[in-house]
Amino acid sequence: MAKKVTIYDLAKELNISPATVSRGLNNHPAISDITKKRIAAIANKLDYRSNKFAANLSNQKTYSLGVIVPRLDSYFMSTVLAGIEEVSNKAGYSIIISQSLESMDKEILNAKTLFNSGVDGLLVSLARDTQNYKHFTPYIKANIPLIFLDRVHNLTNCPTIVIDNVQAGYEATDHLAKQGCKNILIITGSLKRNVYADRLLGYKKALENNNLNFEEVNVFETTMESQNAKDVVDYIIKMNKPIDGLFVLSDSFAAYCIQELKRKNYLIPENIKVVGFNNDPISKLITPSLSTIEYPGYNMGLLAGESVINQIKGNIQLRETHSISLRHKLIIRESSGN
Amino acid sequence: MAKKVTIYDLAKELNISPATVSRGLNNHPAISDITKKRIAAIANKLDYRSNKFAANLSNQKTYSLGVIVPRLDSYFMSTVLAGIEEVSNKAGYSIIISQSLESMDKEILNAKTLFNSGVDGLLVSLARDTQNYKHFTPYIKANIPLIFLDRVHNLTNCPTIVIDNVQAGYEATDHLAKQGCKNILIITGSLKRNVYADRLLGYKKALENNNLNFEEVNVFETTMESQNAKDVVDYIIKMNKPIDGLFVLSDSFAAYCIQELKRKNYLIPENIKVVGFNNDPISKLITPSLSTIEYPGYNMGLLAGESVINQIKGNIQLRETHSISLRHKLIIRESSGN
Numbered sequence: 001m002a003k004k005v006t007i008y009d010l011a012k013e014l015n016i017s018p019a020t021v022s023r024g025l026n027n028h029p030a031i032s033d034i035t036k037k038r039i040a041a042i043a044n045k046l047d048y049r050s051n052k053f054a055a056n057l058s059n060q061k062t063y064s065l066g067v068i069v070p071r072l073d074s075y076f077m078s079t080v081l082a083g084i085e086e087v088s089n090k091a092g093y094s095i096i097i098s099q100s101l102e103s104m105d106k107e108i109l110n111a112k113t114l115f116n117s118g119v120d121g122l123l124v125s126l127a128r129d130t131q132n133y134k135h136f137t138p139y140i141k142a143n144i145p146l147i148f149l150d151r152v153h154n155l156t157n158c159p160t161i162v163i164d165n166v167q168a169g170y171e172a173t174d175h176l177a178k179q180g181c182k183n184i185l186i187i188t189g190s191l192k193r194n195v196y197a198d199r200l201l202g203y204k205k206a207l208e209n210n211n212l213n214f215e216e217v218n219v220f221e222t223t224m225e226s227q228n229a230k231d232v233v234d235y236i237i238k239m240n241k242p243i244d245g246l247f248v249l250s251d252s253f254a255a256y257c258i259q260e261l262k263r264k265n266y267l268i269p270e271n272i273k274v275v276g277f278n279n280d281p282i283s284k285l286i287t288p289s290l291s292t293i294e295y296p297g298y299n300m301g302l303l304a305g306e307s308v309i310n311q312i313k314g315n316i317q318l319r320e321t322h323s324i325s326l327r328h329k330l331i332i333r334e335s336s337g338n
Numbered sequence: 339m340a341k342k343v344t345i346y347d348l349a350k351e352l353n354i355s356p357a358t359v360s361r362g363l364n365n366h367p368a369i370s371d372i373t374k375k376r377i378a379a380i381a382n383k384l385d386y387r388s389n390k391f392a393a394n395l396s397n398q399k400t401y402s403l404g405v406i407v408p409r410l411d412s413y414f415m416s417t418v419l420a421g422i423e424e425v426s427n428k429a430g431y432s433i434i435i436s437q438s439l440e441s442m443d444k445e446i447l448n449a450k451t452l453f454n455s456g457v458d459g460l461l462v463s464l465a466r467d468t469q470n471y472k473h474f475t476p477y478i479k480a481n482i483p484l485i486f487l488d489r490v491h492n493l494t495n496c497p498t499i500v501i502d503n504v505q506a507g508y509e510a511t512d513h514l515a516k517q518g519c520k521n522i523l524i525i526t527g528s529l530k531r532n533v534y535a536d537r538l539l540g541y542k543k544a545l546e547n548n549n550l551n552f553e554e555v556n557v558f559e560t561t562m563e564s565q566n567a568k569d570v571v572d573y574i575i576k577m578n579k580p581i582d583g584l585f586v587l588s589d590s591f592a593a594y595c596i597q598e599l600k601r602k603n604y605l606i607p608e609n610i611k612v613v614g615f616n617n618d619p620i621s622k623l624i625t626p627s628l629s630t631i632e633y634p635g636y637n638m639g640l641l642a643g644e645s646v647i648n649q650i651k652g653n654i655q656l657r658e659t660h661s662i663s664l665r666h667k668l669i670i671r672e673s674s675g676n
Contacts, residue, residue, distance in 0.1 A: 047476045064434070064455070072420040073636070075413060082410040085437050089448070094434045094455055096402070099423050110427070117402070117432055138385045226619070255623045281564070285593045287625040298411070 005048045013042050064094045065308060066114030066122040068107060070151070072099045075252070075280045076297045077125070080149065083301020084123065091309050093120070100127035102223075108135040121145040121308040126153060128190045128223070145311035149304045151193045154322075161304050163328040165195050168293045169202025171330045172247050172275045175291070177210035179273050179336055181245030184212070187220050187232055187257065188249050199249055199277070224249070229256035233264055236272075244272055251276040251283045251292055258286065258335065273336040288334030296326050343386045351380050402432045403646060404452030404460040406445060408489070410437045413590070413618045414635045415463070418487065421639020422461065429647050431458070438465035440561075446473040453477065459646040464489040466528045466561070483649035487642045489531045492660075499642050501666040503533050506631045507540025509668045510585050510613045513629070515548035517611050517674055519583030522550070525558045525570055525595065526587050537587055537615070562587070567594035571602055574610075582610055589614040589621045589630055596624065596673065612673040626672030634664050 007025070011018040016035070024031045024039035031039075042048075065088055069077050081097065088095050096114060100107035107127045114122060115138050122139055124146065133153055139146045140155065152160035176184050186203050188196045204214050220235060222228045236243050248254035254276035258268055266272055268288055276283055276292040283290035303324060345363070349356040354373070362369045362377040369377075380386075403426055407415050419435065426433050434452060438445035445465045452460060453476050460477055462484065471491055477484045478493065490498035514522050524541050526534045538557065545552050558573060560566045574581050586592035592614035596606055604610055606626055614621055614630040621628035641662060 047479060072423055073413075073416045075411075075416070078411045078413075078416040081435070082437065085410055085435065086439075089436060089444075089451075092451075094436070094451060096432045097419070097423065097435045098427060098432070099420065101424075106427075113427075113430075113432065141385055252619060259623060281590060282620055282623060285590075285597060285620060286623050 005046045007048075009046060010039065010042055010048060013046070014038060061120055061312075062118045063092055064096055064117070064119050065305070066110075066117070066119035067095050067097045068100055068110045068114070068122070068124045069097070070100055070102050070125060070127050072097070075282075076150075076278050076295065079297035080125075080301040080304070083298040083303075084305040085301075087302050087305035088309065091305075093305075093309060095305075100130075102128040104130040104132075111135040111139075115139065115142075115144075119144070120312045121147070123304050123308055124148050126151040126193060128193065131192065145308050147304055147308050147311075149300055151195055152323075153194075159307060160323045161300055161307065161326070162194070162323065163295060163300075163326050165198030166202040166205070168277075168295075168328045168330075169199030169247075170206045171202070172199075172277070172291075172293055173203045173206035174210065175330060175332065176245040176247060176273055176275060176336060177206060177212060179245075179269075181273055182212060183218070183241050183243055184245035184247060185218050185220060185236065185239075185243045186247045186249070187222060187224070187253065189222070189224050191221060196249055203247060218243075222253075224253040226253070226256045229253065229260045232257050233260040236261070237264065246272055246274045248274065249277045251278045251280040251290060254290055254292075254335075255282050255286050258288075258290070269335055269337050275336050279331060283331075283333070288337070291333045291336040292331050294329040294331050296328070300326055343384045345386075347384060348377060348380050348386055351384070352376060399458055400456045401430055402434055402455070402457050403643070404448075404455070404457035405433050405435045406438055406448045406452070406460070406462045407435070408438055408440050408463060408465050410435070413620075414488075414616050414633065417635035418463070418639040418642070421636040421641075422643040423639075425640050425643035426647065429643075431643075431647060433643075438468075440466040442468040442470075449473040449477075453480075453482075457482070458650045459483040460485070461642050461646055462486050464491060464531060466531065469530065483646050485642055485646050485649075487638055489533055490661075491532075497645060498661045499638055499645065499664070500532070500661065501633060501638075501664050503536030504540040504543070506615070506633075506666045506668075507537030507585075508544045509540070510537075510615070510629075510631055511541040511544035512548065513668055513670065514583040514585060514611055514613060514674060515544060515550060517583075517607075519611055520550060521556070521579050521581055522583035522585060523556050523558060523574065523577075523581045524585045524587070525560060525562070525591065527560070527562050529559055534587055541585060556581075560591075562591040564591070564594045567591065567598045570595050571598040574599070575602065584610055584612045586612065587615045589616045589618040589628060592628055592630075592673075593620050593624050596626075596628070607673055607675050611675075613668075614673075617669060621669075621671070626675070629671045629674040630669050632667040632669050634666070638664055 007018050007021045011021045021039055024036045085095055098110040100110060104127050107130055136146055146158045148158060149161040152162055188200060191197045207214050248257055254274055258274060268274055276290045279292045279294040283292045345356050345359045349359045359377055362374045423433055436448040442465050445468055474484055484496045486496060487499040490500055526538060529535050542552050586595055592612055596612060606612055614628045617630045617632040621630045
């Protein structure tokens with residue numbers, strides 16, 4: 001391996017003190033822009049690799065953010081991550097990404113690993129089965145900013161970033177009711193998670209306001225993986241009272257359900273009207289096109305990144321913020337038409 | 339902030355030396371498993387945060403991998419990342435992810451930032467417009483393992499992980515020709531990138547073997563963003579010799595093209611037969627379902643992660659490896675049927 005270039009080498013080349021080089025590299029306000037540029041140019045030329053580890057011993061900052069999401073291979077999550085990466089990158093922060101694969105055990109391990117990596121902040125969207133939150137205590141004790149997004153939990157001083165899931169659930173269900181549906185089945189992920197539980201609340205509220213009875217038998221909880229679409233359709237076929245509306249809390253799972261329903265000769269929207277959730281690209285591309293709730297994942301990512309960086313920098317407004325809610329929108333397409 | 343727990347605190351609690359605690363935390367073979375477990379338990383109890391920065395001063399390892407991809411919000415890339423994360427996480431490595439947003443300038447910045455973060459290895463899939471590779475020189479000089487995947491470039495000692503894009507392009511085109519297509523349009527991303535250039539080579543070879551003429555006018559280069567589908571269809575409409583086959587080098591863009599073609603009253607597959615690329619979930623869900631090339635993104639991610647970690651650990655076999663090629667598969671569905 002080539003000899004490591006140090007700040008002393010840079011200082012020698014520039015004929016300035018190592019302390020000035022160090023402060024210049026760390027963007028210290030006392031160093032002029034011209035000097036900073038000279039330092040950067042020579043650092044570049046000599047392939048200087050900053051010894052962040054040493055620097056971190058004193059200032060305890062790593063300029064990295066930890067992110068834990070349930071799965072990386074979900075379209076919604078990938079747009080959230082794209083937003084987080086963009087804003088972090090601009091602010092000079094790296095993001096260290098891990099996935100819980102929907103398991104609390106793995107989420108606990110990831111939280112621990114990221115803590116030991118010295119991240120300056122943590123962004124979390126919870127796993128399906130997470131039921132206790134002790135693994136976040138070290139962050140809170142150490143005053144490391146922690147923000148929950150999408151699948152959230154309320155912990156002191158940890159803001160949450162969400163959409164108004166109750167209202168979104170209400171609007172989707174109300175739309176189906178207004179389209180004449182009398183017996184609406186809701187297909188939901190784990191009701192342990194706020195996103196699903198809140199949409200179910202909205203569903204119930206909309207039924208009530210449209211003088212429709214809520215029936216337990218009309219709530220179908222599933223992991224919403226593609227292979228489960230058959231179970232949904234089998235369930236629909238066997239119901240005593242025919243289902244005429246379907247509210248599926250994920251566009252991609254809605255697409256699989258529609259495909260199965262079509263295979264069983266159901267006409268969509270004539271026999272069953274369908275509304276999905278997220279406004280994934282798939283919702284525009286399937287036949288019939290899918291009515292859905294627009295869920296601004298990219299904007300959520302931008303906001304989450306900005307928020308955690310603001311908190312790290314000590315802009316304390318956000319600590320006082322309990323929850324930020326983003327705008328959603330009902331998008332009506334063919335699957336719930338007449 | 340609470341007083342920081344140190345290894346001295348742990349040593350005192352356990353009545354052993356700080357050196358033993360340190361070696362135990364670093365999984366040193368000289369320390370028994372029982373002692374390691376005792377140390378881990380007390381570290382856990384006291385919320386000890388390992389001072390990796392200090393440790394790194396001596397062993398120069400950060401147990402982190404850098405990843406640069408063109409975009410995070412692509413289905414294919416998200417499956418690759420899921421694979422990389424899974425294998426890295428198991429091996430105790432964090433992954434620091436950044437996106438070039440298809441820009442060489444941003445790719446250069448990201449490479450620099452990750453270098454300065456002290457990553458132990460780097461995985462790269464190149465941006466659309468990258469045309470020089472000097473930004474990777476510092477990694478090579480410093481002996482930091484660097485692997486290219488999917489969109490690759492040949493640099494000394496930097497293995498590439500790909501599928502046989504020439505062969506895949508050949509199979510897709512040959513299939514269309516065997517289905518009776520005489521005038522096949524190929525829709526491709528930037529031909530600066532191996533993945534597209536190689537598939538075009540395969541396309542040409544298949545035309546030749548099927549006694550069809552290659553015509554420049556039948557190569558349509560585009561960024562393959564959804565809004566470009568209209569341009570493709572306008573182009574098809576205006577062609578002198580009617581197009582009867584379409585090979586689109588991305589499933590999602592193929593789906594948008596099919597949607598536009600249907601809007602213009604083309605029948606798929608009767609008027610134009612279509613083959614896509616990647617086997618995204620969307621290919622199964624659109625009408626007609628899309629013939630495509632299965633591209634094992636998740637496996638590519640697993641392999642890339644394993645490879646770079648093996649290289650870091652000094653298993654040098656891989657350095658000698660020039661290129662690893664994964665298996666692809668032609669999947670025939672309705673869009674290229676009779």
